[in-house]
Amino acid sequence: xxxxxxxxxxxxxxxxxxxxxxxxxxxxxxxxxxxxxxxxxxxxxxxxxxxxxxxxxxxxxxxxxxxxxxxxxxxxxxxxxxxxxxxxxxxxxxxxxxxxxxxxxxxxxxxxxxxxxxxxxxxxxxxxxxxxxxxxxxxxxxxxxxxxxxxxxxxxxxxxxxxxxxxxxxxxxxxxxxxxxxxxxxxxxxxxxxxxxxxxxxxxxxxxxxxxxxxxxxxxxxxxxxxxxxxxxxxxxxxxxxxxxxxxxxxxxxxxxxxxxxxxxxxxxxxxxxxxxxxxxxxxxxxxx
Amino acid sequence: xxxxxxxxxxxxxxxxxxxxxxxxxxxxxxxxxxxxxxxxxxxxxxxxxxxxxxxxxxxxxxxxxxxxxxxxxxxxxxxxxxxxxxxxxxxxxxxxxxxxxxxxxxxxxxxxxxxxxxxxxxxxxxxxxxxxxxxxxxxxxxxxxxxxxxxxxxxxxxxxxxxxxxxxxxxxxxxxxxxxxxxxxxxxxxxxxxxxxxxxxxxxxxxxxxxxxxxxxxxxxxxxxxxxxxxxxxxxxxxxxxxxxxxxxxxxxxxxxxxxxxxxxxxxxxxxxxxxxxxxxxxxxxxxxxxxxxxxxxxxxxxxxxxxxxxxxxxxxxxxxxxxxxxxxxxxxxxxxxxxxxxxxxxxxxxxxxxxxxxxxxxxxxxxxxxxxxxxxxxxxxxxxxxxxxxxxxxxxxxxxxxxxxxxxxxxxxxxxxxxxxxxxxxxxxxxxxxxxxxxxxxxxxxxxxxxxxxxxxxxxxxxxxxxxxxxxxxxxxxxxxxxxxxxxxxxxxxxxxxxxxxxxxxxxxxxxxxxxxxxxxxxxxxxxxxxxxxxxxxxxxxxxxxxxxxxxxxxxxxxxxxxxxxxxxxxxxxxxxxxxxxxxxxxxxxxxxxxxxxxxxxxxxxxxxxx
Numbered sequence: 001x002x003x004x005x006x007x008x009x010x011x012x013x014x015x016x017x018x019x020x021x022x023x024x025x026x027x028x029x030x031x032x033x034x035x036x037x038x039x040x041x042x043x044x045x046x047x048x049x050x051x052x053x054x055x056x057x058x059x060x061x062x063x064x065x066x067x068x069x070x071x072x073x074x075x076x077x078x079x080x081x082x083x084x085x086x087x088x089x090x091x092x093x094x095x096x097x098x099x100x101x102x103x104x105x106x107x108x109x110x111x112x113x114x115x116x117x118x119x120x121x122x123x124x125x126x127x128x129x130x131x132x133x134x135x136x137x138x139x140x141x142x143x144x145x146x147x148x149x150x151x152x153x154x155x156x157x158x159x160x161x162x163x164x165x166x167x168x169x170x171x172x173x174x175x176x177x178x179x180x181x182x183x184x185x186x187x188x189x190x191x192x193x194x195x196x197x198x199x200x201x202x203x204x205x206x207x208x209x210x211x212x213x214x215x216x217x218x219x220x221x222x223x224x225x226x227x228x229x230x231x232x233x234x235x236x237x238x239x240x241x242x243x244x245x246x247x248x249x250x251x252x253x254x255x256x257x258x259x260x261x262x263x264x265x266x267x268x269x270x271x272x273x274x275x276x277x278x279x280x281x282x283x284x285x286x287x288x289x
Numbered sequence: 290x291x292x293x294x295x296x297x298x299x300x301x302x303x304x305x306x307x308x309x310x311x312x313x314x315x316x317x318x319x320x321x322x323x324x325x326x327x328x329x330x331x332x333x334x335x336x337x338x339x340x341x342x343x344x345x346x347x348x349x350x351x352x353x354x355x356x357x358x359x360x361x362x363x364x365x366x367x368x369x370x371x372x373x374x375x376x377x378x379x380x381x382x383x384x385x386x387x388x389x390x391x392x393x394x395x396x397x398x399x400x401x402x403x404x405x406x407x408x409x410x411x412x413x414x415x416x417x418x419x420x421x422x423x424x425x426x427x428x429x430x431x432x433x434x435x436x437x438x439x440x441x442x443x444x445x446x447x448x449x450x451x452x453x454x455x456x457x458x459x460x461x462x463x464x465x466x467x468x469x470x471x472x473x474x475x476x477x478x479x480x481x482x483x484x485x486x487x488x489x490x491x492x493x494x495x496x497x498x499x500x501x502x503x504x505x506x507x508x509x510x511x512x513x514x515x516x517x518x519x520x521x522x523x524x525x526x527x528x529x530x531x532x533x534x535x536x537x538x539x540x541x542x543x544x545x546x547x548x549x550x551x552x553x554x555x556x557x558x559x560x561x562x563x564x565x566x567x568x569x570x571x572x573x574x575x576x577x578x579x580x581x582x583x584x585x586x587x588x589x590x591x592x593x594x595x596x597x598x599x600x601x602x603x604x605x606x607x608x609x610x611x612x613x614x615x616x617x618x619x620x621x622x623x624x625x626x627x628x629x630x631x632x633x634x635x636x637x638x639x640x641x642x643x644x645x646x647x648x649x650x651x652x653x654x655x656x657x658x659x660x661x662x663x664x665x666x667x668x669x670x671x672x673x674x675x676x677x678x679x680x681x682x683x684x685x686x687x688x689x690x691x692x693x694x695x696x697x698x699x700x701x702x703x704x705x706x707x708x709x710x711x712x713x714x715x716x717x718x719x720x721x722x723x724x725x726x727x728x729x730x731x732x733x734x735x736x737x738x739x740x741x742x743x744x745x746x747x748x749x750x751x752x753x754x755x756x757x758x759x760x761x762x763x764x765x766x767x768x769x770x771x772x773x774x775x776x777x778x779x780x781x782x783x784x785x786x787x788x789x790x791x792x793x794x795x796x797x798x799x800x801x802x803x804x805x806x807x808x809x810x811x812x813x814x815x816x817x818x819x820x821x822x823x824x825x826x827x828x829x830x831x832x833x834x835x836x837x838x839x840x841x842x843x844x845x846x847x848x849x850x851x852x853x854x855x856x857x858x859x860x861x862x863x864x865x866x867x868x869x870x871x872x873x874x875x876x877x878x879x880x881x882x883x884x885x886x887x888x889x890x891x892x893x894x895x896x897x898x899x900x901x
Contacts, residue, residue, distance in 0.1 A: 035404040085587050091403035092350060093586050096543050099536055100582030107576035115572075218532050222415060225408045233405075259423030266412035270397055273409060277401045 013140035015247020016147035021224025022239035024198030030171040030234030031191035037098040040221020041105035046200025051120045061123035069197040076196025109214040117213025232279030316450045330561035337557035339510025345547030347503030348483025353410040356417040357511030359530035361387040365519045366433040376439040380516040391508020398500040421527040432526030439520040481736040488723035492737035493711035552594025618775030626836025636699030638838040644693035653679040668853035676862040677842045716805035718796045724784040731780040737802035774798040790821040810841040
């Protein structure tokens, strides 16, 4: 039981990261029907930017994070502008186009930060806390808290603000949204910027947990996408549930299968998604098999 | 033969001869490093062909191609070094292994498509990489070295010059086989499935089997590449099968043109050579490839292979040739069939018994029953949303009925998949035209003319002559069908470029290509002008006279009144009236359903020809 709970807790912080990735991915997907494979590389840029501001320019962690979010938000706007002709079009082309963008971002990261990668020190020190014999790293709590705040802010934005409501409308029917006077292009751009910002947040937070390098997006990104699908593509609550599901699965697979954890995670994911292709909470559009 | 030679994509024999000669003398012209690069390029070209078959031809997103490549490479390496097998027996087993893995990776494609399939296949590829870096038998990060040189009747294959000839032969045969698949029935079916899986199912393509076939073809090409790679380098490590290389492969296929195998080869060879030129600047190479991929996707989605066609299209438009000047010829009626009328004691052609269809809370059909006799033309009318198309979708196997049964010619067909029903003699058209957009008009018909089961594809391996003969027969029949429907001059055009009326006629021709016994037409007159409607009536009558039973949904009351013997009226998912057109037109419930108010029932009906 002790081991079980410890493993469970171990999966929560990465689960929160996957949930952030999945949320950003889902937000873009449902607003403009764009499957953004470059999302993972935006995360990587965010991780590098945050670590640079935090470690090289010695800014406080929170400020570094905010700057990184702003930078990647701008990158998001650029990607959206370039790929705009592909929105709501052929999935295959979109997928390939965004993968191409991912290649560009990786190359740019290597040019700016070099190929070796870096370790990021944790912004909060101190020994792990102990509750009833379970050890919790303080930084894990920070990650969970920030992720929770992000979720609340995003939900509030989508439900309480006029701009958020407009984005919901575009997600449901972009033609009808145009007809009632919503600027769909602007709404899409904002969605993309927010998605990129969420990726940067995830990247900034994951920096101290893992090693930051140009190809770090690969595994995190694919697991984040898997989380989005598990919850139901385009579904925000689903993204959160899916994120934690993948994080916990990850943790248990690492505990039981050591080196083979990734293989196990993706096999389990494949079986799960085959049983329920629309995810736990369902999605708006799924191609009929 | 003539039919195939007329095929616009068949390259000139002279060009091929020049390429063969160049390939033969190539080793005499280049240094040892260059021949090494060429050998690598051929391996990538094989991988790219496999990828093109799955993604470009069959439309199945496959991001696990490096894993197929890796499975066979690792299998060969392990079987030779660990189990002491000879190179070629190990290679044969490795090919088998990658085919099996291909089938397993293809299983998710039965349940999901597009980006879902992309993530799942990519995830499985990551899983494979994870295995290679950890498994002791795979040598972990160090990989496996000291793989034996493949023996070949005393020819020393450790020489890269001689190895080149082995690769070139394997590559040429593989490309030939790939082209053979693409240009014959199997490839056409896969392309039809890519363009419109629903319509492909309706003309008899077994979608699940085709998807598995696509993955298996892809994995076998990947497997071949793996075997050749191991024999060439004789050392493998996980790096070769990384996600970065997967994306590089994707870039090759996209830049070359994923819908053309030749394009895939050009992309693979071109990018490999460029990458070798930039070997000291790998980051700039990646940056460049990424930028080119993005530009290609936005500006030239068909890749380099699509450029000649685009140029030709522009030139044609300037000169105003071909399609613009082509004219629709008149329809040549069918010869009347012998069993046009109902025979004594024979079961009705279509019997719908108490069929219901529920979409969650919404009841689209409730206990609909109707019987259509052999040789009848039956009209189905009703206000929008009354369940007409839902009924067609249930009858043709697209939807599963929530209750009730459908019988065709006395046989229960409800619950059957569309391709099964197509094989049994049911054909349909669609309200919003579902032609295969990237196939020519001729190929659209050829897909439907081909009545062989997909499982007959074993002949591709064991009896290609049979396939060839069948192609000639199919092309002859396609010519006859094009001629009958007056479409000969549009045979080589993509349907999307043609006027709406012609597209409607192509769809009817495609439905008739399967020689159905029962034809369902969903709003065949929608969008047609008066003259086209008149031609349509003539076509439908001739089809009926040839012995085919016709059921049509139509809003054009003039057409329904003049064409149909009996009319069934649906409203709110139920049958509210049935009878001759005159009986139905005078029925009070019908008028009420259409006009919504019984007080207006006494008013004169509007001129039926104007209702559309």
